[in-house]
């Protein structure tokens with residue numbers, strides 16, 4: 728059985744003061760997670776968050792990375808820089824990066840590769856738009872995105888896959904557990920080709936309007952190994968309630 732993972736993606740939210748308050752609220756809940764917990768935060772805050780996260784047993788992640796090791800890439804942050812300030816995970820291919828910043832499958836793959844080379848665990852996001860779903864292209868899109876990263880990096884070097892249907896992100900419109908499970912099962916089948924390379928142990932997370940009220944049903948699905956949480960991760964109490972929904976045996 729795979730361990731569950733619950734990952735917060737704070738996106739472009741927070742401040743030093745708000746982050747301290749989040750950490751204190753998380754601590755005050757007294758939660759003893761039965762799963763791995765990761766917080767992905769804006770890179771400028773990682774160094775300051777690292778000691779508190781370590782103390783609380785939270786692993787730290789970044790939200791994006793540049794695929795190059797160093798050089799003239801003004802404004803960008805490399806994988807080794809993220810490792811240097813305490814991150815061990817990093818999101819790549821989030822739909823906001825793909826759709827707002829035009830990131831291609833190939834660029835996402837190069838980013839995942841750069842992270843693995845620096846010893847970080849990539850969280851590889853996949854997901855179809857509403858238009859693609861309505862045209863019956865969900866599986867084709869998700870597997871195309873998955874294959875691009877598999878072509879350069881074996882699953883043993885990945886941290887997690889996150890299936891996030893674009894139409895469910897920040898909209899309050901969650902995929903039903905059955906809809907999400909169908910796509911997760913396709914991803915799992917495709918990863919089955921890499922069973923000898925550790926793919927059966929790779930967690931497949933669901934993201935898209937996960938909240939305390941729907942997390943348990945989603946996490947009960949056989950191929951949903953946890954979640955990538957946006958809006959509900961901004962309030963520590965809500966995030967902890969989602970973490971609690973990942974308890975084994977529930």
Ligand SMILES: O=C[C@H](O)COP(=O)(O)O
Pocket residue numbers: 736821891895896897898899934935936937955956957958959
């Ligand atoms: O990375 C997280 C996802 O974009 C989900 O965001 P959301 O929980 O606000 O829908």
